[in-house]
Amino acid sequence: MQRTTGNRPARSDRRADILDAAIDSFGTRGYYGTSLQKIATAVGLTKAGVLHYVASKEGLLELVLNDIYDSQTSHVTQSILQLDRPLISRYWRATVAVNAERPQLVHMFSTLSAEALDPHHPAHDYFEQREQATVSIALSTPWSAPAGVDCERLLRAGFSMMDGIQLRWLRTPGKDLNAMWADCEDVLFPLPLWDGYR
Amino acid sequence: MQRTTGNRPARSDRRADILDAAIDSFGTRGYYGTSLQKIATAVGLTKAGVLHYVASKEGLLELVLNDIYDSQTSHVTQSILQLDRPLISRYWRATVAVNAERPQLVHMFSTLSAEALDPHHPAHDYFEQREQATVSIALSTPWSAPAGVDCERLLRAGFSMMDGIQLRWLRTPGKDLNAMWADCEDVLFPLPLWDGYR
DNA sequence: GTCTATAGTCCGATAGAC
DNA sequence: GTCTATCGGACTATAGAC
Numbered sequence: 001m002q003r004t005t006g007n008r009p010a011r012s013d014r015r016a017d018i019l020d021a022a023i024d025s026f027g028t029r030g031y032y033g034t035s036l037q038k039i040a041t042a043v044g045l046t047k048a049g050v051l052h053y054v055a056s057k058e059g060l061l062e063l064v065l066n067d068i069y070d071s072q073t074s075h076v077t078q079s080i081l082q083l084d085r086p087l088i089s090r091y092w093r094a095t096v097a098v099n100a101e102r103p104q105l106v107h108m109f110s111t112l113s114a115e116a117l118d119p120h121h122p123a124h125d126y127f128e129q130r131e132q133a134t135v136s137i138a139l140s141t142p143w144s145a146p147a148g149v150d151c152e153r154l155l156r157a158g159f160s161m162m163d164g165i166q167l168r169w170l171r172t173p174g175k176d177l178n179a180m181w182a183d184c185e186d187v188l189f190p191l192p193l194w195d196g197y198r
Numbered sequence: 199m200q201r202t203t204g205n206r207p208a209r210s211d212r213r214a215d216i217l218d219a220a221i222d223s224f225g226t227r228g229y230y231g232t233s234l235q236k237i238a239t240a241v242g243l244t245k246a247g248v249l250h251y252v253a254s255k256e257g258l259l260e261l262v263l264n265d266i267y268d269s270q271t272s273h274v275t276q277s278i279l280q281l282d283r284p285l286i287s288r289y290w291r292a293t294v295a296v297n298a299e300r301p302q303l304v305h306m307f308s309t310l311s312a313e314a315l316d317p318h319h320p321a322h323d324y325f326e327q328r329e330q331a332t333v334s335i336a337l338s339t340p341w342s343a344p345a346g347v348d349c350e351r352l353l354r355a356g357f358s359m360m361d362g363i364q365l366r367w368l369r370t371p372g373k374d375l376n377a378m379w380a381d382c383e384d385v386l387f388p389l390p391l392w393d394g395y396r
Numbered sequence: 397g398t399c400t401a402t403a404g405t406c407c408g409a410t411a412g413a414c
Numbered sequence: 415g416t417c418t419a420t421c422g423g424a425c426t427a428t429a430g431a432c
Contacts, residue, residue, distance in 0.1 A: 031231075056409080157363075168358060171315055
């Protein structure tokens with residue numbers, strides 16, 4: 001019911017097409033390497049046509065980042081965090097499982113988060129805040145873990161490992177991210193100690 | 199003795215200046231976002247002047263990557279690998295210690311390795327081969343480790359973690375990479391088990 | 397070894413017709 | 415909502431003077 005109103009014939013959703021093309025281009029060429037012309041060509045418009053939807057190149061970037069954050073990141077992980085007995089391993093496994101189904105999105109985030117290390121990058125603040133939010137949520141969760149485990153160290157180490165393993169996954173198209181992460185779990189949660197906690 | 203021959207007065211080494219400027223620009227803007235014009239301005243030349251040294255933009259990229267690989271990566275790690283009783287933790291600690299002194303280089307490698315996920319990127323093959331070489335060398339080393347440890351899993355997981363921790367280090371200028379890695383070591387080599395092996 | 401000049405292409409963005 | 419046309423500028427690279 002939220003499709004085009006009135007009696008207009010079914011046609012592609014331009015806005016969604018533009019966002020998809022932008023995700024692709026930001027991932028493969030980065031923000032600076034992306035041109036509105038290429039995106040326009042990809043969706044069958046002219047530059048002016050694209051600018052009608054996104055106002056500017058920075059506007060396109062913000063649109064992509066905000067849309068993604070709102071629709072994807074939150075609700076899957078939140079459901080894990082609110083369990084009676086939240087497990088770090090389950091939390092990460094769920095995150096990885098979601099990412100395994102969205103390689104293009106992971107690709108874009110990997111490329112942009114490296115490019116945005118520079119403080120002048122238009123997405124620099126976004127990635128800084130995102131990292132901070134992710135860590136503070138994880139640190140304030142009452143994890144169920146074996147006695148003596150330093151959860152903060154483990155969380156920071158594990159998030160780092162996830163970034164690296166996703167890069168390797170994207171570099172070798174054939175591999176299964178979930179399987180790669182399963183191997184990582186054996187390192188992060190060694191089994192005599194973590195028996196019953198994963 | 200390998201400075202400028204003859205009686206020419208001491209002056210800046212143009213080639214080295216160009217490489218330094220290129221490392222900076224490839225790191226902050228990526229390959230596609232880098233222009234020869236900016237590099238030329240940074241070193242006090244014109245575009246044509248820079249092209250005299252590097253032939254082309256791709257030539258500049260190859261120059262930077264090859265120079266780095268030859269001069270930095272090899273000899274520090276090799277000395278560790280050839281010890282009587284090679285320890286994974288010592289190998290990684292040495293690598294991290296070198297990187298901690300070269301943030302701009304780490305920055306460039308982080309940015310380019312994400313950008314080069316795309317098979318069409320001019321550095322794609324370089325990073326693929328580099329990864330393969332690093333892993334195969336590590337896997338063929340007779341590591342000294344506690345019984346029952348799966349070294350291959352540990353190595354792949356640890357290399358991934360190093361990538362991620364270096365990204366976080368670059369994002370927060372104040373932090374000490376060696377200290378951050380020390381925390382990671384506690385996760386990778388948990389202490390009852392790895393006592394005497396790190 | 398470094399310059400000027402220029403070719404040829406592409407960029408982001410705007411104005412305005414339909 | 416999408417177009418054409420256009421602006422001002424940046425880009426890589428080459429040719430040739432000095």
